[in-house]
Amino acid sequence: xxxxxxxxxxxxxxxxxxxxxxxxxxxxxxxxxxxxxxxxxxxxxxxxxxxxxxxxxxxxxxxxxxxxxxxxxxxxxxxxxxxxxxxxxxxxxxxxxxxxxxxxxxxxxxxxxxxxxxxxxxxxxxxxxxxxxxxxxxxxxxxxxxxxxxxxxxxxxxxxxxxxxxxxxxxxxxxxxxxxxxxxxxxxxxxxxxxxxxxxxxxxxxxxxxxxxxxxxxxxxxxxxxxxxxxxxxxxxxxxxxxxxxxxxxxxxxxxxxxxxxxxxxxxxxxxxxxxxxxxxxxxxxxxxxxxxxxxxxxxxxxxxxxxxxxxxxxxxxxxxxxxxxxx
Amino acid sequence: xxxxxxxxxxxxxxxxxxxxxxxxxxxxxxxxxxxxxxxxxxxxxxxxxxxxxxxxxxxxxxxxxxxxxxxxxxxxxxxxxxxxxxxxxxxxxxxxxxxxxxxxxxxxxxxxxxxxxxxxxxxxxxxxxxxxxxxxxxxxxxxxxxxxxxxxxxxxxxxxxxxxxxxxxxxxxxxxxxxxxxxxxxxxxxxxxxxxxxxxxxxxxxxxxxxxxxxxxxxxxxxxxxxxxxxxxxxxxxxxxxxxxxxxxxxxxxxxxxxxxxxxxxxxxxxxxxxxxxxxxxxxxxxxxxxxxxxxxxxxxxxxxxxxxxxxxxxxxxxxxxxxxxxxxxxxxxxxxxxxxxxxxxxxxxxxxxxxxxxxxxxxxxxxxxxxxxxxxxxxxxxxxxxxxxxxxxxxxxxxxxxxxxxxxxxxxxxxxxxxxxxxxxxx
Numbered sequence: 001x002x003x004x005x006x007x008x009x010x011x012x013x014x015x016x017x018x019x020x021x022x023x024x025x026x027x028x029x030x031x032x033x034x035x036x037x038x039x040x041x042x043x044x045x046x047x048x049x050x051x052x053x054x055x056x057x058x059x060x061x062x063x064x065x066x067x068x069x070x071x072x073x074x075x076x077x078x079x080x081x082x083x084x085x086x087x088x089x090x091x092x093x094x095x096x097x098x099x100x101x102x103x104x105x106x107x108x109x110x111x112x113x114x115x116x117x118x119x120x121x122x123x124x125x126x127x128x129x130x131x132x133x134x135x136x137x138x139x140x141x142x143x144x145x146x147x148x149x150x151x152x153x154x155x156x157x158x159x160x161x162x163x164x165x166x167x168x169x170x171x172x173x174x175x176x177x178x179x180x181x182x183x184x185x186x187x188x189x190x191x192x193x194x195x196x197x198x199x200x201x202x203x204x205x206x207x208x209x210x211x212x213x214x215x216x217x218x219x220x221x222x223x224x225x226x227x228x229x230x231x232x233x234x235x236x237x238x239x240x241x242x243x244x245x246x247x248x249x250x251x252x253x254x255x256x257x258x259x260x261x262x263x264x265x266x267x268x269x270x271x272x273x274x275x276x277x278x279x280x281x282x283x284x285x286x287x288x289x290x291x292x293x294x295x296x297x298x299x300x301x302x303x304x305x306x307x308x309x310x311x312x313x314x315x316x317x318x319x320x321x322x323x324x325x326x327x328x
Numbered sequence: 329x330x331x332x333x334x335x336x337x338x339x340x341x342x343x344x345x346x347x348x349x350x351x352x353x354x355x356x357x358x359x360x361x362x363x364x365x366x367x368x369x370x371x372x373x374x375x376x377x378x379x380x381x382x383x384x385x386x387x388x389x390x391x392x393x394x395x396x397x398x399x400x401x402x403x404x405x406x407x408x409x410x411x412x413x414x415x416x417x418x419x420x421x422x423x424x425x426x427x428x429x430x431x432x433x434x435x436x437x438x439x440x441x442x443x444x445x446x447x448x449x450x451x452x453x454x455x456x457x458x459x460x461x462x463x464x465x466x467x468x469x470x471x472x473x474x475x476x477x478x479x480x481x482x483x484x485x486x487x488x489x490x491x492x493x494x495x496x497x498x499x500x501x502x503x504x505x506x507x508x509x510x511x512x513x514x515x516x517x518x519x520x521x522x523x524x525x526x527x528x529x530x531x532x533x534x535x536x537x538x539x540x541x542x543x544x545x546x547x548x549x550x551x552x553x554x555x556x557x558x559x560x561x562x563x564x565x566x567x568x569x570x571x572x573x574x575x576x577x578x579x580x581x582x583x584x585x586x587x588x589x590x591x592x593x594x595x596x597x598x599x600x601x602x603x604x605x606x607x608x609x610x611x612x613x614x615x616x617x618x619x620x621x622x623x624x625x626x627x628x629x630x631x632x633x634x635x636x637x638x639x640x641x642x643x644x645x646x647x648x649x650x651x652x653x654x655x656x657x658x659x660x661x662x663x664x665x666x667x668x669x670x671x672x673x674x675x676x677x678x679x680x681x682x683x684x685x686x687x688x689x690x691x692x693x694x695x696x697x698x699x700x701x702x703x704x705x706x707x708x709x710x711x712x713x714x715x716x717x718x719x720x721x722x723x724x725x726x727x728x729x730x731x732x733x734x735x736x737x738x739x740x741x742x743x744x745x746x747x748x749x750x751x752x753x754x755x756x
Contacts (some may be wrong), residue, residue: 015534029399045329086638086641086642086646087642087643087646088641088642107645108643108644108645108646109516109526109527109528109644109645110526110528110597110643110644110645111643111644111645112529113597114598114643114644115595116599116640117596118598129526131527131528131645132527132528133526133527133528134527176527178528179525202523202524202529202530203519203520203523203524203532204519204521204522204523204524204525204530205518207521207522207524207525208524259583286581
């Protein structure tokens with residue numbers, strides 16, 4: 001494992017599988033009456049959020065607290081950042097207070113990379129989403145969700161996603177979730193197809209390790225998981241698509257379309273969902289939709305990442321795994 | 329000391345010759361010239377060029393003296409072998425009146441390191457709506473002949489047409505910063521494979537090419553000449569080549585950084601590589617080199633754009649666009665054009681002195697190295713190789729993309745009308 005987690009593309013297959021396996025162990029903690037491990041006792045982690053993101057921030061905070069870390073939440077609103085303080089000064093100020101790791105969410109692509117590589121601070125940097133670049137823990141929790149659902153909680157241990165067919169639908173152009181997922185799913189051996197109107201696919205996508213299609217219906221019958229990306233309604237004002245309704249008709253997932261998926265296929269959404277836009281309530285509330293599960297899995301994944309980056313080599317959890325499960 | 333004998337220099341890279349400067353003028357060029365009464369500069373093995381002329385410099389004064397002043401900028405120019413620079417209009421206040429251009433002109437004259445020829449804004453406040461008083465700037469003491477809204481594109485086709493027509497009255501030229509504004513909203517880097525991966529807003533080649541195509545057609549229609557600033561794409565080269573073949577009066581410049589660097593460097597998210605127009609691809613770099621060699625692109629211009637440290641020591645999106653270039657330009661041209669065999673030193677003299685002086689009508693600059701001409705000269709140690717160290721820059725700013733990179737060539741002497749501004753690599 002590296003010292004920072006900036007991009008899903010930085011992870012090797014073995015790194016990624018280790019994180020997923022560790023996350024399974026962490027998930028068992030959630031099943032205990034006392035959901036807490038002493039692993040990061042005495043370590044301080046700051047959640048440095050320059051963009052509003054309640055769900056990601058809370059997920060990291062829950063993960064940090066379950067590992068017994070001391071947590072500082074820093075939101076840019078109402079702070080010195082709004083008075084013009086630079087990212088460098090903000091980071092150095094926090095480090096001067098003795099921070100071991102910085103979880104950063106920033107609107108500018110590359111801000112976590114700069115923080116990790118400019119010599120400004122020594123703390124470990126974890127990217128919690130930067131601009132339209134990367135959101136590696138989201139990709140990890142998505143892969144974790146797929147592995148559980150498609151292979152199994154115990155059967156999945158040590159496994160990647162080789163040969164699984166994943167379709168990602170929506171605003172790829174502006175999506176850090178799509179970029180991270182393409183990188184990680186490819187590393188894990190899955191076959192990824194992006195589906196979007198051509199206006200919402202970046203120029204240069206041809207070098208990505210995935211297929212691109214403009215027609216959703218053609219891809220549905222052969223996929224193991226379909227991931228719906230949030231589409232901001234405002235995009236139609238910049239002529240990315242004519243109207244909300246047209247987008248919804250061509251690229252939204254409704255009950256009819258869901259019926260075309262193979263029996264075992266799951267529907268994923270990183271949230272927040274825009275019901276009626278990219279996904280109907282019928283689909284969002286169905287058993288096949290993993291949106292809520294993804295949130296729960298996010299905490300386990302973030303615990304695993306924090307543990308592996310900060311916790312050193314000692315085992316995180318005493319072994320509670322039923323013996324023989326690996327053979328399944 | 330009024331006489332200087334430059335002994336044994338390869339004039340424009342040719343045979344070794346002696347050049348005798350008397351006062352402000354070249355008195356004699358030949359072999360075995362007498363050193364009597366003259367200070368001797370031994371120049372065996374070095375290349376003597378006419379003083380370089382930069383058609384595209386940002387000196388930042390007035391307004392952003394924290395990044396550069398006319399004094400520090402012209403000292404950087406002399407260090408890089410320049411004897412004349414054209415100062416862009418995007419200062420604070422904008423150089424859109426006779427008063428501002430005269431101020432910049434006079435500061436250049438007072439400091440004496442390099443002639444400063446101000447460029448006037450095409451439109452009031454660079455806003456693209458209303459023509460600035462182009463005639464008044466031309467008639468002022470600064471004698472402005474080049475007009476540009478550089479940093480912004482004159483995107484309104486009617487305003488551009490009128491500007492092209494209007495400056496014909498006094499032989500002026502409009503230098504266009506070709507950037508279609510709607511196609512480049514939020515643009516952060518070249519649009520392509522790398523931007524797709526990095527999630528940075530794309531600056532597509534077509535945003536430059538479509539404006540160039542429009543402007544060469546406008547120039548043809550109204551019978552004006554037009555100059556294209558910092559051309560950066562292979563497609564732009566094709567359009568300019570086509571326009572020239574059609575007899576359209578168009579000239580174009582390329583920056584040293586677009587001859588060397590590509591958008592792969594943006595993967596570091598280090599804003600020192602953030603520039604406008606952005607670094608393009610390897611294919612563009614090779615097209616630009618070939619075009620400069622065959623004359624499709626007429627000149628090299630630095631787009632020297634100083635910025636204070638804090639404007640680059642930040643995240644990519646927050647950083648300012650631009651790179652300093654005056655002190656490294658000749659080295660980059662040697663690396664990319666001379667050492668690759670694309671251009672000889674006479675070609676360098678043409679692209680970095682003769683032609684830019686001609687386009688900008690810089691009187692007394694870009695002249696042949698021969699008797700009777702003004703003694704604006706640059707002596708280059710072309711055998712030198714060394715790492716770029718921004719700490720040693722004369723410029724007030726350090727935002728160079730070449731820090732630590734080994735580059736060939738070093739200017740050892742610069743003379744402005746017979747007066748040494750740089751001796752053995754040190755400013756006088």
